[in-house]
Structure formats: structure tokens, C-alpha cells
Amino acid sequence: MRYAMIVLCLAAAACGRGKPARAAGDTLTTRQRDSVIGASRIPGASGITRAMQAQDSLNARTARTDSVQ
Numbered sequence: 001m002r003y004a005m006i007v008l009c010l011a012a013a014a015c016g017r018g019k020p021a022r023a024a025g026d027t028l029t030t031r032q033r034d035s036v037i038g039a040s041r042i043p044g045a046s047g048i049t050r051a052m053q054a055q056d057s058l059n060a061r062t063a064r065t066d067s068v069q
Helices: 002-015 030-039 045-068
Strands: none
Touching: 030 045
């Protein structure tokens, strides 16, 4: 019983280390992934879509301001 607990603790500690591996076919950009999540029915996902719209609005405003100067 004691050895089983030690093995489980070591296995749990090993799972949390390192960077998560990227899948070989994962070619989506961060924006594309956020769009997919925002379009899903996950609770709170609509907030991602609104945040992306706010970011787009601020980027457009910044571009207009930069072009005037």
C-alpha cells in the first residue's frame, strides 16, 4: 500500500512538469483558436469574441491615429 502511494505521488508530480507538447497537426494561430472557442457554446465564450472585437477596434483606431501623424 505504501509503495502504491509513492508511485502515484511520483506519477502525479511528473505529469505537471515541462511545457505541453504541441500536436503535429496543430497549425492554428492564437486568433484562430480564440475564434473557434468564441463561436462555441462554452459558458463565457462570448466574452472572448467581445474581447477580440474590442482589440480590433483599438487596433483600427491606432492605425487611423498613426496615419494622421
